[in-house]
């Protein structure tokens with residue numbers, strides 16, 4: 586029996602927090618794990634050995650250098666951050682989203698994003714007392730420019746997130762629609778910071794990074810997670826130093842640990858390996874999409890990420906049948922009405938994709 590009085594918890598913990606469900610991570614033990622957009626490939630064995638030696642040298646007894654100077658310089662170079670722009674590091678881009686929320690959380694301030702979209706935009710807003718405004722995409726998951734502009738005029742959000750491509754839909758929003766939103770947010774319709782979330786950039790091969798210097802209200806956020814380093818937790822925000830200097834003030838000073846920093850520095854010396862893996866996954870994405878779409882009653886949506894959104898006749902049933910065949914994907918059909926009967930599947934190795942496709946075909950049958 587717990588010695589904790591439930592009434593004391595009620596007295597102390599916020600009502601909205603008590604009412605929440607915990608962030609659910611499915612148990613994937615013994616399953617083919619295609620639910621979280623992880624890169625299925627590990628580093629080649631010789632590189633892992635070298636990395637092990639490198640990590641053995643790390644001074645674990647010391648705090649990280651708070652600004653992670655060396656890693657920031659390396660990232661700016663490898664990721665083609667335009668001259669004059671800076672980057673700020675986060676413990677995953679999830680932490681950057683939290684920092685942005687903290688930095689703008691005035692009473693009454695709002696955060697806006699198209700929906701269905703990435704859940705952390707809404708969650709971080711709730712945690713910091715911001716109002717989240719979700720603007721529905723069109724039924725084909727393209728950006729509804731008119732609806733966005735109208736919502737911007739009505740709500741005057743402090744921050745607008747545009748995931749490029751979007752999760753869970755995989756949609757690469759139209760660049761002109763996005764530009765119209767960025768421009769309208771420069772004062773004509775509202776005054777908002779627009780954060781383009783490029784978590785899937787290695788699979789999209791389109792980026793707003795080169796255009797950063799054109800817009801004084803634009804930031805570009807990326808992560809190494811989907812590229813193959815989800816375990817080290819490293820994200821970054823690129824933009825004008827004037828913005829980043831403010832957001833940096835709410836950053837926990839030692840948020841990027843020394844092992845993450847050393848690992849990232851090492852892997853960035855071998856970024857060609859990750860780029861090659863991303864290229865394989867892009868090729869696999871096309872063949873998995875074609876194979877799924879060949880089944881009657883199945884619609885596969887165009888994706889620029891390392892995952893595919895697919896509509897099936899009965900999502901809950903197919904999800905369960907796949908699980909019975911030891912394949913774990915994500916049932917997103919309850920996330921938003923536009924996602925009715927939709928499943929999201931991560932693209933993996935040719936072997937795992939073949940196993941998935943076989944299980945998928947069988948699951949549609951029974």
Ligand SMILES: *Cc1c(COP(=O)(O)O)cnc(C)c1O
Nearest residue numbers: 677678679703752784808810820
């Ligand atoms: C996965 C994901 C992130 C979070 O990435 P981390 O760096 O692992 O925290 C951010 N945005 C989108 C759209 C994502 O899908």
